[in-house]
Amino acid sequence: MGHNLQTGRLRVGYATEDNRNTWSQYSNRSGENSNNIFPYYVMWNGHTVIDGETTPLNDPHMNGKETFFALQSDYANVTDAEGNRVVYTPTCGILDTGKTSRHEAIWSHGGYAAINGIRMSFYTQMALQMHGKTLADDSVLKSGWGIYSMLYLHERIYGKYATDEATWNVNRERLGFAMFDWTNTHGTMNAIQGNDFMLVSLSY
Numbered sequence: 001m002g003h004n005l006q007t008g009r010l011r012v013g014y015a016t017e018d019n020r021n022t023w024s025q026y027s028n029r030s031g032e033n034s035n036n037i038f039p040y041y042v043m044w045n046g047h048t049v050i051d052g053e054t055t056p057l058n059d060p061h062m063n064g065k066e067t068f069f070a071l072q073s074d075y076a077n078v079t080d081a082e083g084n085r086v087v088y089t090p091t092c093g094i095l096d097t098g099k100t101s102r103h104e105a106i107w108s109h110g111g112y113a114a115i116n117g118i119r120m121s122f123y124t125q126m127a128l129q130m131h132g133k134t135l136a137d138d139s140v141l142k143s144g145w146g147i148y149s150m151l152y153l154h155e156r157i158y159g160k161y162a163t164d165e166a167t168w169n170v171n172r173e174r175l176g177f178a179m180f181d182w183t184n185t186h187g188t189m190n191a192i193q194g195n196d197f198m199l200v201s202l203s204y
Helices: 033-050 064-075 102-107 116-130 146-161 165-175 194-203
Strands: none
Touching: 033 116, 064 102, 064 116, 102 116, 116 146, 146 165, 146 194
């Protein structure tokens, strides 16, 4: 079911520094991860709600240690024997050789399900960060996992109004995109890619 529910505006994209301001140049880097939120929710619900946190919670698809090592080695400016900056795995392997920061090492590889575990951390941390937060309308998000339902709904509403310039101009403020003209340096707003859509939507 998750694969059928994938939508481009909820996917992380990657572009080189030279192309970062052109949405059409972004390549999808989270095809598996953006639908794994569904089985991860089921796993969390079983562990937390059904089992009352009495059983171990473990999944081989994602290991938080991998994310920790990638971040820490980047923060510490770790280098290899030749003095090149590298990003390490927990076993001291080098993550995506030749990439000099966590941003490049985690997201640049275009292979199927590459670096899947670390990339999944992007989506799970959304739920962890939003757990119990007060939203813009003063409601409280009881479960952080609810942010996904909200994002999916917002994406559908966005798609309804991102059809042409006139429709966009009437509705962009209520979507949280008041500062975005229909045509801008990136392209037109119906072509927005996931990085910017999620950034603005989560902020809103």
